[in-house]
Amino acid sequence: MSLKLVKEVDLGSGVRKASATDIFTADYDVYFVTVTDLTSSYSIFTWSHAYFSNTSGTDITNANYSNSLYIATTYTTPFGENVYTGQTKINLAFGADANPEANALSFWVYNPMNSNSYTYATTKLLVSNTVNQGVFGQGIIELRETTQVAGMSFEHNFSGQILDGGTLRSYGLE
Secondary structure, eight states: OOEEEEEEEEOOSSBSEEEEOSOOOTTOSEEEEEEESOBOSSOSEEEEEEEEEOTTSOBOOSSOEEEEEEEEESSSOOOEEEEEEEESSEEEEEEOOSSTTSEEEEEEEESTTOTTSOEEEEEEEEEEOTTSOEEEEEEEEEEOSOOOOOEEEEEOSSTTOOBBOOEEEEEEEO
């Protein structure tokens, strides 16, 4: 098995929402997605949202997301596990990636273009800041509807805060 680059997307700078369309195709059932260098000046990490988007590039905002996320930190007590069901978005602790060598986010995405199956994903967050404070998170995401998923977007949770830089890469598993 190997990974084949499907698409690389510059997520922009100075945006409240960063979107990547057409990152999934019907060519693969399993994808690996990385998001690097996407930063926020708010803090080491922030509770932020992600969405899957359909083949028209529109975010899927029906109340059909379920996800579970475990967050641990190197500088305070772990937050523990958070479980969300019936949500209109994916809840993430999105990293302010002050260490550009680290993947801020990575996902394994299953069945995104199969309209006869739910879309599932696992996620990993690994971020460190400039004073050696780190955040580790892992989670599971389920989109409980049968629709074709072609992209993803990320949105800052706090009013007036923006996301800067960032590159998303999607790879198909051969």
